[in-house]
Amino acid sequence: MSQDLRTVVTTDDNLVAVYDASTGALRHSFETEFPEDINKVLIHPDGRRLLTGRGYDGAVVRIHDLESGTELDHFGINDDTLGFFLLPDSRRVLTGYCQLDMWDLDNGLLGPLWTQDDCASCLEPMLHPNGEWIINRDDDRIAYFSVADGSLVRELKVAHDDPGMLEEVDHGALLLPDARRAVFAVGNGVPVLEVFDIETGERFSPLEGHAGQVQALALSPDGDRFASVADDGFVRVWDSISLECVWTAKAHEGKAADVTFCGNEAVITVGADGDGRLWDVV
Secondary structure, rough: OOOOOOEEEEEEEEEEEEEEOOOOOOOEEEEEEEEEEEEEEEEEOOOEEEEEEEEEEEEEEEEEEEOOOOOEEEEOOOOOOEEEOOOOOOOOEEEOOOEHHHHHHOEEEEEEEEEEOOOOOOOOOOOOOOOOEEEEOOOOOEEEEOHHHHHOOEEOOOOOOOHHOOOOOOOOEEOOOOOOEEEEEOOOOOOOEEEEEEEOOEEEOEOOOOOOOOOEEEEEEOOOOEEEEEEEEEEEEEEEOOOOOEEEEOOOOOEEEEEEEEEOOEEEEEOOOOEEEEEEOO
């Protein structure tokens, strides 16, 4: 979803489709040079560029002209990537998995921030709401890095009565607006959301309700709510303060693969069958 809420982008394998958010009409579609599924897309705040990423195999982030689909540039990643995001200056991109790399959209690689020898339990990095820290988790360790220079600011251990569970937390994460609690989607078929205090490492009670593995998370623009979709086909909306589920619906007959907010009162879900649906969650 673009920042002006006018454009929605979806992907299927290496195909990108661009839609008008108000009408649902397809504007255009184009194929990328990725050999397999695209695992992340991001519309640049300038509304003119689209970033697409494919991790795990020959990881690359590609920059396209949003309207024409023309590839403007691309950059490789020194190691596999689980995800990427724009830093607050909208000029630098952080990619992460086994290694955190910082890139300039115009000038290429600025340098690696951190390398992990065993990346089996790494998670996509997050940006702290203060805009000054990058948060990265691997296994039971949460590390904070400076956005300004990439230096390690602090690190802590998270508490869990089943440490092996943390090795499976690899299906998405988001940081709640209180800048203390982080929500992690658990992999390996486990249908719960794990919540940790990232300042102390304390584990809260897991969030239950889904009957299948959670595939994606999204935070509303005002931060008051977040949404989750899962293999059970349901979309659930949670209150960011109480962590209670406040709305739910059967979104797709098969797996629900992705979710994003459209403003604060609606969400768009995408099913494994490629269907996208708009839901009023008031």
